[in-house]
Each structure stands twice: as C-alpha cells, then as structure tokens.
Amino acid sequence: MNSGNTEKKSWWSSFTSSSGPHGLQNQGSTCYLNCVLQVLFMTKDFREAVERLCCENHNCENLNRVEKFDFHLQRLFDELKTRKAYTNRITRELGINNVHEQRDAAEYLEKILSRTSPDASKIFCGQLRHRNTCHQCQTPVDEDGPSAGSMPLADLSFTCPTVSQ
Incomplete structure (x- = not known):
C-alpha cells in the first residue's frame, strides 16, 4: 500500500x-x-x-x-x-x-x-453561470456571475431578449 x-x-x-x-x-x-x-x-x-x-x-x-x-x-x-x-x-x-x-x-x-x-x-473559486430560459420562446439567457468567494444571492428575474422586443 x-x-x-x-x-x-x-x-x-x-x-x-x-x-x-x-x-x-x-x-x-x-x-x-x-x-x-x-x-x-x-x-x-x-x-x-x-x-x-x-x-x-x-x-x-x-x-x-x-x-x-x-x-x-x-x-x-x-x-x-x-x-x-x-x-x-x-x-x-x-x-x-x-x-x-x-x-x-x-x-x-x-x-x-x-x-x-x-x-x-x-x-x-471559479466563475458562476446562471442560465434562465424563457417559458414563452424557450430562449436561454446565460449570465456570468461573480467568483464563488464573493457570491451574492442569485437574482432570478430576467428579461427575455426575444419576447421583450
């Protein structure tokens, strides 16, 4: 061993x-x-x-x-x-x-x-990525977040670029 x-x-x-x-x-x-x-x-x-x-x-x-x-x-x-x-x-x-x-x-x-x-x-340590998908058009939106050492709570609200146009 x-x-x-x-x-x-x-x-x-x-x-x-x-x-x-x-x-x-x-x-x-x-x-x-x-x-x-x-x-x-x-x-x-x-x-x-x-x-x-x-x-x-x-x-x-x-x-x-x-x-x-x-x-x-x-x-x-x-x-x-x-x-x-x-x-x-x-x-x-x-x-x-x-x-x-x-x-x-x-x-x-x-x-x-x-x-x-x-x-x-x-x-x-590393980069956090949040992925949100629009329920209407299924468009995914990726957002890079901060490193793990300074992570704030995730903001779950987002605006879909396809639907909001």
Missing part, C-alpha cells in the same frame, strides 16, 4: 466510529441542505479553514454575521466528528423557516459560501 492510501485511510478513520461514519439529522425535507453541509465537511481544505477560525466568545452575542455563521459551521463540524449532528442553528442562520419545503442544493451552497469567511469560501 502506498503512503497516499495510508494517509487517506487514517484521515477518514478520524471521522468514523466502530458504528460507522456520523451524519446529520434531517429536520424534515432538508436533505438538500444536509447534502451540501456533508460535502463541505468532507472537503478537507474547507473544513480546515472553518476550523482555523477561533471564537473565544462562545455565546455568539458580539459576533458579526460572517463570524457567527462560521462559528455555527465550526460547531457542526466538531459534532460530526464524534456523533450525529443537528442543523437547527444553521437552518436558523440561513432563514429557513419551513423545514418541510424542499429547496435547491446549489442555491444553498451559494448561500453558505456567501456567508462564510473569505478564507473558507475561497476554496471554491
């Missing part, structure tokens, strides 16, 4: 117990969010960036929005290492009021990355 496999195996074993890996408790129809959070947790560079953020004030009272969200992610990741974790704090911070409503995982990846610190969100 080469050293790469040994390193990978020991890294993974630190997140498992004799009963297997730990997961997230689904609050209703939040599988889209749980999927995104598990991907972020298993993305070593992202997880380590979140873990590097140190919060001495554990009551979160004096934290800004980014620090508070990173703190909740850090706590969630710490829980995932040892036991089943709950996403209640994350859903509250994301403004998810109806946990029984299915949402889009890509939208929530975008929301999470826009709320984390630049050190964590820069792990996912």
Whole structure:
C-alpha cells in the first residue's frame, strides 16, 4: 500500500466510529441542505479553514454575521466528528423557516459560501453561470456571475431578449 492510501485511510478513520461514519439529522425535507453541509465537511481544505477560525466568545452575542455563521459551521463540524449532528442553528442562520419545503442544493451552497469567511469560501473559486430560459420562446439567457468567494444571492428575474422586443 502506498503512503497516499495510508494517509487517506487514517484521515477518514478520524471521522468514523466502530458504528460507522456520523451524519446529520434531517429536520424534515432538508436533505438538500444536509447534502451540501456533508460535502463541505468532507472537503478537507474547507473544513480546515472553518476550523482555523477561533471564537473565544462562545455565546455568539458580539459576533458579526460572517463570524457567527462560521462559528455555527465550526460547531457542526466538531459534532460530526464524534456523533450525529443537528442543523437547527444553521437552518436558523440561513432563514429557513419551513423545514418541510424542499429547496435547491446549489442555491444553498451559494448561500453558505456567501456567508462564510473569505478564507473558507475561497476554496471554491471559479466563475458562476446562471442560465434562465424563457417559458414563452424557450430562449436561454446565460449570465456570468461573480467568483464563488464573493457570491451574492442569485437574482432570478430576467428579461427575455426575444419576447421583450
């Protein structure tokens, strides 16, 4: 066995117990969010960036929005290492009021990355492209968005160039 496999195996074993890996408790129809959070947790560079953020004030009272969200992610990741974790704090911070409503995982990846610190969100760099298709004429309209490190929430309204003429 080469050293790469040994390193990978020991890294993974630190997140498992004799009963297997730990997961997230689904609050209703939040599988889209749980999927995104598990991907972020298993993305070593992202997880380590979140873990590097140190919060001495554990009551979160004096934290800004980014620090508070990173703190909740850090706590969630710490829980995932040892036991089943709950996403209640994350859903509250994301403004998810109806946990029984299915949402889009890509939208929530975008929301999470826009709320984390630049050190964590820069792990996912690149160009975002939104494609909207007119329901009347089926004309697709592509819009390039910002890099992942500074993603604002998507503006879903657009004007179809074919229909508006």
